[in-house]
Amino acid sequence: MPASEPLERRQLRHALRALTNRIKNSQVLEFDQDEAKTYDIDILPMELGQSKSRPIFFIPCPASLLLTPSDAYEEEGHEFHDFDAFHPDDKSPMTCAYWLTDFVLGYAYACLRGAGHEELYKLGERWSEVSIDDTPFKGLHQFQSPEWVTRWAIQVAEGSQTHIKAFTYHNMNGTDNKILRGEVMVALHLMIAQLRRTRFIEQLTAPVLLFSFMGPQHARLIEAYFNGTSLVVRPTRLFDLRKKDWTVIKTFGQWYYGLPAGDTTQLWSSGSQSSTQV
Numbered sequence: 713m714p715a716s717e718p719l720e721r722r723q724l725r726h727a728l729r730a731l732t733n734r735i736k737n738s739q740v741l742e743f744d745q746d747e748a749k750t751y752d753i754d755i756l757p758m759e760l761g762q763s764k765s766r767p768i769f770f771i772p773c774p775a776s777l778l779l780t781p782s783d784a785y786e787e788e789g790h791e792f793h794d795f796d797a798f799h800p801d802d803k804s805p806m807t808c809a810y811w812l813t814d815f816v817l818g819y820a821y822a823c824l825r826g827a828g829h830e831e832l833y834k835l836g837e838r839w840s841e842v843s844i845d846d847t848p849f850k851g852l853h854q855f856q857s858p859e860w861v862t863r864w865a866i867q868v869a870e871g872s873q874t875h876i877k878a879f880t881y882h883n884m885n886g887t888d889n890k891i892l893r894g895e896v897m898v899a900l901h902l903m904i905a906q907l908r909r910t911r912f913i914e915q916l917t918a919p920v921l922l923f924s925f926m927g928p929q930h931a932r933l934i935e936a937y938f939n940g941t942s943l944v945v946r947p948t949r950l951f952d953l954r955k956k957d958w959t960v961i962k963t964f965g966q967w968y969y970g971l972p973a974g975d976t977t978q979l980w981s982s983g984s985q986s987s988t989q990v
Contacts, residue, residue: 720916876906879925882925917977
């Protein structure tokens with residue numbers, strides 16, 4: 713970082729790295745609320761509607777802009793596979809989560825090709841792909857137990873907004889009200905990467921929206937941000953996709969193309985809908 717980085721911001725990055733190292737050196741595979749607090753992680757509920765528990769830093773695009781899910785989409789070679797249709801040898805959490813990630817991403821791409829809405833193209837152009845295997849991005853995969861992989865990430869294409877979205881899949885079954893180790897580590901590494909960049913020198917918050925896929929064949933969205941002392945992690949409930957649920961899949965598409973929100977030049981307290989002056 714350049715020498716002109718404010719001291720408070722430099723201390724913020726040091727705190728993020730210290731928290732990341734604490735979790736890396738732990739043996740915890742899944743955090744419940746009590747254990748999370750011992751690692752300075754606040755797990756708070758999130759809902760995708762218009763309640764007070766809605767995401768703070770991300771808003772969805774209108775459902776009307778997206779392709780109406782149908783069997784015609786599946787005929788293009790993107791068939792949905794019910795969990796029970798998999799051979800027993802192919803039902804590992806990693807295999808099913810990978811396939812589900814691929815299906816949802818495929819639907820998002822199909823919307824851009826097939827929906828024909830100019831507004832959707834404009835929303836897509838607001839985001840650009842992140843090269844997740846290049847500096848400053850690192851620590852986004854782990855290939856020993858418990859494995860996790862970051863399949864795809866996008867950031868705001870231009871300007872100073874630090875918001876980033878990522879698709880991850882995990883070789884673990886998910887549990888409501890608990891957070892996987894991989895979800896925490898990916899969120900932290902994405903924040904650290906964003907705050908290392910000169911482009912974001914005046915920003916204090918780097919919001920993350922994870923599209924997280926896991927076993928048996930489930931998914932959820934997680935909004936994460938750092939409030940200066942704790943990592944705030946806000947998961948939705950787990951969505952059971954062992955059978956096709958177009959409503960859920962289309963909802964994920966809305967959040968994929970949705971816009972950033974919130975003032976990232978300030979820190980935000982846990983669960984607050986307004987920033988906290990540093």
